[in-house]
Amino acid sequence: MQTWQQLRIQGCTTEISLLDPQGARGTGSLMLLDSQFTNTSTAILTSPEYSGKASGSTGISLLNVGFTGVKNPIMDSSGSLVLNESRLIINGSTASVESYTLGNVYAFGDEGYSASFFEGLKRDPALTAAGTAAGLPHDFWYTQSMPQYIDTTADYLVHIRWFATGKLHNRGRLLD
Numbered sequence: 001m002q003t004w005q006q007l008r009i010q011g012c013t014t015e016i017s018l019l020d021p022q023g024a025r026g027t028g029s030l031m032l033l034d035s036q037f038t039n040t041s042t043a044i045l046t047s048p049e050y051s052g053k054a055s056g057s058t059g060i061s062l063l064n065v066g067f068t069g070v071k072n073p074i075m076d077s078s079g080s081l082v083l084n085e086s087r088l089i090i091n092g093s094t095a096s097v098e099s100y101t102l103g104n105v106y107a108f109g110d111e112g113y114s115a116s117f118f119e120g121l122k123r124d125p126a127l128t129a130a131g132t133a134a135g136l137p138h139d140f141w142y143t144q145s146m147p148q149y150i151d152t153t154a155d156y157l158v159h160i161r162w163f164a165t166g167k168l169h170n171r172g173r174l175l176d
Helices: 160-165
Strands: 002-005 008-010 014-017 029-046 059-076 081-083 089-091 094-107 110-117
Touching: 081 094
Parallel strands: 002 029, 008 029, 014 029, 029 059
Antiparallel strands: 059 081, 059 094, 089 094, 094 110
16 A cells, blocks of 8 residues: 655646556555645546456545646546546635545445545544645644654664664674
8 A cells, every 4th residue: 555645746747647657557555645736637547447356446545635727636547537526625726535435345245346435524633733724624634754864874774674684784893
């Protein structure tokens, strides 16, 4: 599963392609949170929907995602519109989706393909960054940036695999 949060993508023909270079399904599932697509033809390009277990369909989950100047929010490689503007929340010039899930559904031995919208979801204000909604249904989930290590040289970084292989070195000597 690919999970992306707080993406701001603009001015592309296709912003996210879930296909491999040959045009076949390249991603099993995608979760996108608190993101915005602007001025593009297609925001997300995916493979066509196929019902059934191990069918090769890509599961897509969107939470608090906006589309401004986007012709095709989600389209499949056959040219069919998967998510169109008629199912989006319109707020000024931004169309958004509060919660949308597309993918295979397995319940009591039955298999099928489903697209679901959920509205009225609540986010605890203590867990959000106030004032970040920018036309979307909710403020963003609070997140903290990871350290960037810009001023750290490579010899201070450790790969976890080195522990398993016994090859952990620090400046030329083996660490036990």
